[in-house]
Amino acid sequence: MNGFMGFVVGPFALCVGLLALAATIGWQAAGELPSGARGQVLAKRATRWFIPLIAATGVLLIVRLLLLS
Amino acid sequence: MKASSSADSGALGTGAGLRPAAGRGGAHRAPDIESPSLASSPVGRLTLVIGAVLAVLVPLTTMIDIAYPGRWLPALAFLLFLPGLPLVALIRLPDRLATVTLTVAVSLAVQVVTGMLLLGLGLFGAVAVQVVVAVISLAATAVCWRRAEQNPVGVPLGAVFGGWLSSAATGLRKGVVPAIGLTVAFVLWVIGVNAADPATMNGYGLISLLNPALLAAIVVLVLVAVIELSRSTLRGFWLGAVAVGFVLLLQGMSSAIEPVAGFPVGWLHMGFADYFTTYGTTLNGFDARFSWPGFFAMLSVLSTSTGFTDGAELLRWAPAFGDILMLLPLMLLARALSPSKRAMWLAPLVYAVGNWFQQDYLSPQQLAWFLGLSVLAVVVWSARPAEVPFPQAGSGLRLPHYLWRPALSADRVERLDGRGYVRLLAALVVVMAAVVMSHQLTPVVLVMALVVLWFAKRTRFPGLWLVLAVMAALWISFGAADYWAGHLDQIFGGVGNLGTNLASGVTERVSGTPEHLQMQTMRIGFCGVLLALAAVGLFLIRRSGSLLVLAGLAFCPFLLIALQSYGGEVLLRCFVFALPALAIAGAQALAVLVSPGVLNRVVPIGSALAVVVLTLLCLVQIGARGANAPFERVTVDQLAAVDVIDEVAPPAARIALFDSFAPLGKLEPGRLRGVLVGADTCGSDPVGAACVIGLQPDLLWVSSSTDAYSHLVEGRDPQFGEEIAAELVSRGSYRVLYQADDVTVLIHNTLGAN
Numbered sequence: 001m002n003g004f005m006g007f008v009v010g011p012f013a014l015c016v017g018l019l020a021l022a023a024t025i026g027w028q029a030a031g032e033l034p035s036g037a038r039g040q041v042l043a044k045r046a047t048r049w050f051i052p053l054i055a056a057t058g059v060l061l062i063v064r065l066l067l068l069s
Numbered sequence: 070m071k072a073s074s075s076a077d078s079g080a081l082g083t084g085a086g087l088r089p090a091a092g093r094g095g096a097h098r099a100p101d102i103e104s105p106s107l108a109s110s111p112v113g114r115l116t117l118v119i120g121a122v123l124a125v126l127v128p129l130t131t132m133i134d135i136a137y138p139g140r141w142l143p144a145l146a147f148l149l150f151l152p153g154l155p156l157v158a159l160i161r162l163p164d165r166l167a168t169v170t171l172t173v174a175v176s177l178a179v180q181v182v183t184g185m186l187l188l189g190l191g192l193f194g195a196v197a198v199q200v201v202v203a204v205i206s207l208a209a210t211a212v213c214w215r216r217a218e219q220n221p222v223g224v225p226l227g228a229v230f231g232g233w234l235s236s237a238a239t240g241l242r243k244g245v246v247p248a249i250g251l252t253v254a255f256v257l258w259v260i261g262v263n264a265a266d267p268a269t270m271n272g273y274g275l276i277s278l279l280n281p282a283l284l285a286a287i288v289v290l291v292l293v294a295v296i297e298l299s300r301s302t303l304r305g306f307w308l309g310a311v312a313v314g315f316v317l318l319l320q321g322m323s324s325a326i327e328p329v330a331g332f333p334v335g336w337l338h339m340g341f342a343d344y345f346t347t348y349g350t351t352l353n354g355f356d357a358r359f360s361w362p363g364f365f366a367m368l369s370v371l372s373t374s375t376g377f378t379d380g381a382e383l384l385r386w387a388p389a390f391g392d393i394l395m396l397l398p399l400m401l402l403a404r405a406l407s408p409s410k411r412a413m414w415l416a417p418l419v420y421a422v423g424n425w426f427q428q429d430y431l432s433p434q435q436l437a438w439f440l441g442l443s444v445l446a447v448v449v450w451s452a453r454p455a456e457v458p459f460p461q462a463g464s465g466l467r468l469p470h471y472l473w474r475p476a477l478s479a480d481r482v483e484r485l486d487g488r489g490y491v492r493l494l495a496a497l498v499v500v501m502a503a504v505v506m507s508h509q510l511t512p513v514v515l516v517m518a519l520v521v522l523w524f525a526k527r528t529r530f531p532g533l534w535l536v537l538a539v540m541a542a543l544w545i546s547f548g549a550a551d552y553w554a555g556h557l558d559q560i561f562g563g564v565g566n567l568g569t570n571l572a573s574g575v576t577e578r579v580s581g582t583p584e585h586l587q588m589q590t591m592r593i594g595f596c597g598v599l600l601a602l603a604a605v606g607l608f609l610i611r612r613s614g615s616l617l618v619l620a621g622l623a624f625c626p627f628l629l630i631a632l633q634s635y636g637g638e639v640l641l642r643c644f645v646f647a648l649p650a651l652a653i654a655g656a657q658a659l660a661v662l663v664s665p666g667v668l669n670r671v672v673p674i675g676s677a678l679a680v681v682v683l684t685l686l687c688l689v690q691i692g693a694r695g696a697n698a699p700f701e702r703v704t705v706d707q708l709a710a711v712d713v714i715d716e717v718a719p720p721a722a723r724i725a726l727f728d729s730f731a732p733l734g735k736l737e738p739g740r741l742r743g744v745l746v747g748a749d750t751c752g753s754d755p756v757g758a759a760c761v762i763g764l765q766p767d768l769l770w771v772s773s774s775t776d777a778y779s780h781l782v783e784g785r786d787p788q789f790g791e792e793i794a795a796e797l798v799s800r801g802s803y804r805v806l807y808q809a810d811d812v813t814v815l816i817h818n819t820l821g822a823n
Contacts, residue, residue: 010547017543024539025498028530032490039491054539061546068550 009067013060020053022046113158114217117210120154123147124206128199131374141375141382148180148371149173149394152202155209159216160492163484166404167450170397174443175496177367177436178503179205184366185506193349193366195373239306247307250293251314257286258318262325267702268810272584272781275323275695276688283322290314291683294418298411298663299676305414312396312417319421319690320429321389323698330384331702335430337734338368339380344738345369346378353551355738360549363506364433380431381708387431392424395439395649398446403653405449408613411664412606415656422686423599423652425592425693428645437508440500441515442649445622448519451493452479452528454614471611475526490529497530501537505544512541514626514646521621581782588696595693596644599651606657623650659683700778703732706809707772711735713807714814718768722820725766727756727790730774741768758796769794769803769815 026046033040127147130140153176162168183201187193241248261283271277294311297304323331330336341359344352346369351359358365368383377383396417403416429435455477481490505512519534530536545553580586607620626646629639644651659679662668668675714724715736724733725744733741744750744766751760761769771790779785786792794813797803803815 014543014547017539017546021536021539021543024532024536025494028532028536029491029494032487032494032529034487037488054535057539057542061542064546065553069553 007068009060009064013057013064016053016060017057020050020057023050023053026050114214117155117158117213120151121207121210124151124203124210127374128196128203131199132196134376136376141377144371144374144376147199147202147374148176148367150176152176152179152206152209155206155213157496158213159209160489160496161485162489162493163482164450166397166401167447170401170443171447171493171496173394173397174440174447174500178440178500180370181363181367181436181503181507182499184370185363188350188362188366191350193345195346195370198366198370199374241306244304244307247293247297247304247310250289250296251307251310254286254289254293254314254318257282257289258322258325261286262322265326267327267698270699270702272582272699273696274588274692274698275326276692278326278695279688279691286318287687288680288684290318291680291687294683295663295676295679298414298660298679299665299669299673301665303410303414308414312400312414312421313393315418315421315687316392316396317389319687319694320392320424321386322691323695324385324389327385327702328705329381329703329708330387330430331698332427332430333701333703333730333732333734335384335387335432336380336703336732338365338431338433339372339384340734340736340738341365342368342372342380343378346373347737352738357509357552358433360552361433361507361509361544363503364436364508367436368431384431387435388427388429391429391431391435391439392421395420395429395442398439398442399649399652401446401450402442402649403656405446406615406619406653407657408610408615409657409660409664412653412656412660415659415663416653418683419602419655419659419686420648420652422683422690423595423648423655425595425690426641426645426648427694428641433508434511434642434645437504437511438646440504440507441511441518444497444500444504444515445518445522447493447497448522448528448530448533449618451482451485451490452522452526453482454479454527469611471614471616474524474617475614478526478531479529481529494530494533497533498536498540501533502540505537505540506548509549510629510642511646512537513632514629516541517625517628518622521618521625525617525621527618581784582780585696585781588692591689592693592696595689598689599644599648599655602655602658603651604654606654606659609661610654610657619650619654623647623654699781700728700730700774702774703730704773704811706811707732707774708735710770710772710807710809710812710814714768715740717806717816719820722767723765724768724770725761725764726770727775727793728778730778731770731772733770758793758800761793761797762800762802765817767817767820768806769797770812771815772812773810 023046026043027050030040030043030047033043123143123146127143130137131144150172153172153174156175156179157168157172160171162171180198180202184193184198187197187201261280264280264282265278267278269278290311293307294315297307297311338358341356341362342365345362345366351362353359368380372378372380372383375383399417399420400413403413407413407416428438455475481487485493501512501515504515516534516538519528519537522528523531523534581589603623607616607623610616610619624647626643629643629646632639659682662675662679662682664675666675668678711732714733718724718741721739722741723744724741725746726733727746729745733743744764746761746764747756750764754760754763771794775790776787779789780787791813794803794805794815797815798805802818804818805813806816807814
């Protein structure tokens with residue numbers, strides 16, 4: 001059952017993790033894009049969300065690790 | 070100590086940090102001016118055309134598998150320059166050295182990442198990887214061509230090769246002394262390596278093969294180096310040639326002396342790459358390294374496309390070639406952090422003489438650390454330190470100001486605007502992805518190094534360490550799940566065990582005969598010398614603004630000791646990761662000897678001392694690097710024995726070994742099952758013929774490596790392995806399957822016909 005739950009949590013953790021990665025990269029790019037640039041709005045939004053997304057990823061990965069090991 | 074040396078010939082480009090730039094806190098801001106596109110000059114267009122031809126030619130020849138002389142050259146060029154050349158051209162970096170460094174790094178990284186993506190999709194193959202890379206290259210080339218514009222401002226990227234060719238031509242015209250000196254050194258080296266017979270190596274290792282020709286080659290090369298470094302006007306072309314000469318002479322020595330590559334683990338890596346070539350997939354559960362398969366996938370493509378399918382030539386020359394490549398990010402980092410140009414050019418020499426660790430064989434760590442160092446070098450280069458770096462007086466701190474964290478963030482380099490930095494970020498992310506997929510330790514060290522850069526405010530991407538940490542966490546969780554599931558203690562078991570980890574890396578390795586002990590002690594002492602030299606260098610440049618960064622990069626890898634023993638190799642790996650920064654720091658100390666100061670004012674005492682010091686360091690390097698050569702070397706006979714075993718042995722046959730130096734990794738993973746004959750497997754029985762009979766292996770391997778290791782390290786009889794083999798044959802349990810000067814393979818009498 002633990003292994004099964006681990007495999008269910010896995011794809012969800014991966015999606016959140018990839019979002020967290022994209023947000024963290026966006027946070028880095030935000031400082032370099034000129035104001036009004038096309039990607040600047042998304043990059044600024046990423047700056048607000050990257051910490052919660054990283055935290056959520058960490059929790060999900062730890063849960064998955066405990067379920068699978 | 071601020072920059073005071075004379076100007077060089079500009080072979081390394083403009084260099085960042087030589088002129089203060091306006092930044093966020095400055096009085097004005099330089100206008101954002103892009104560098105011109107690669108296709109804006111004839112040389113640039115020719116470069117793109119050559120790249121496009123390679124993009125079509127190499128996948129085609131790989132697909133058809135045409136054998137022609139020199140096939141390896143375009144295949145290697147494809148690996149190193151595509152698709153990095155057109156992709157990096159789109160970023161328009163205003164610096165030649167940064168451009169070439171990032172080009173090679175991005176090319177390798179894209180090929181690793183592409184291989185991994187195709188592996189995940191079940192479509193992996195050398196041709197498939199190269200076709201994808203070719204499509205990316207051609208698309209980027211087309212974009213470059215369309216965006217071509219005539220922009221006279223700045224250094225045209227097309228002048229990357231044109232500028233260097235021009236410097237080379239000027240250097241050749243005016244450099245008779247270094248030209249003759251380097252030629253003489255090379256000829257002496259060739260004579261020396263041809264005269265050296267590896268079979269005559271004694272307990273002192275490779276240093277015992279040093280003959281007068283090799284010694285003369287070292288002295289001549291060092292003389293040329295010191296003469297060039299002592300000039301009032303430094304010549305980049307010749308100093309670059311000297312740096313390459315040092316790497317070739319030192320790291321290439323054993324490659325030239327031995328007919329086949331040593332270090333049996335390298336053959337194991339070729340075996341893994343062959344598995345990818347044959348089956349196009351990883352082998353789960355077999356070895357931890359299959360959980361970080363990026364390097365092996367790339368190696369599979371390289372061996373297929375070059376035609377070097379047995380890997381012999383790749384293995385043999387990987388150390389020298391890899392270390393020459395390493396000079397690119399090293400020089401970029403040295404130029405950004407060295408206040409003195411003499412010290413900057415000394416850094417690759419100190420790196421070459423300090424690199425005794427033998428982790429530069431064909432291995433994941435070699436690739437991953439090249440990529441990692443390239444990331445660090447480009448990040449440091451692209452971050453121009455602010456004009457007023459330190460907090461104002463009166464802030465209440467009592468530390469010297471050069472130990473304070475800078476008050477202002479780094480500025481952009483000239484001629485690279487915000488969009489350029491975003492593109493640069495994208496390139497760095499791709500390179501870091503390749504690092505994460507290729508090696509376990511390098512991402513950890515790279516995260517620590519990027520934290521150092523964040524703390525020292527020497528980066529335009531202060532959160533880059535977090536990007537890498539997220540990538541590494543995702544890869545370990547999903548890509549390497551096969552490794553850690555059920556083996557968490559292997560990852561975390563060593564955390565905090567500083568003493569245990571250190572003991573396994575140092576004290577447990579210092580054992581054996583007096584000669585071997587002397588060589589191991591010399592290795593430890595040499596590490597101490599490197600550290601001491603670096604400490605002196607850091608003290609000398611403490612007011613230059615580079616102290617925090619250099620000290621941090623030099624010493625942060627040693628935090629690994631607190632995390633894991635890494636099979637007893639953690640201290641070795643710490644020095645490998647620290648060496649670039651240690652070399653740059655150490656070069657600052659040695660630069661005093663060749664600078665036009667007190668030591669060289671009347672009589673060149675400093676230069677003479679520099680010749681003596683560098684020569685001694687070279688000799689110590691040869692001794693340290695080759696100390697274990699008597700048992701780490703692989704011979705032609707041993708490789709032939711492996712082939713015979715492959716023909717005759719039944720599937721999954723058990724083979725008994727007394728050590729881990731047999732090149733059996735050349736075989737397909739799982740072909741044989743190794744049984745290590747030692748105290749653990751023999752129990753109360755002495756390690757000998759009776760124990761082997763009790764273990765009932767199908768095969769037994771003994772070699773010159775067995776005899777050398779058991780004698781030099783374990784203190785046994787010099788003919789230990791051969792005596793056991795002879796006894797087993799005389800007892801009637803085994804018969805000889807293959808025998809030569811360097812190897813004996815026995816097979817159980819119940820197996821097969823003769």
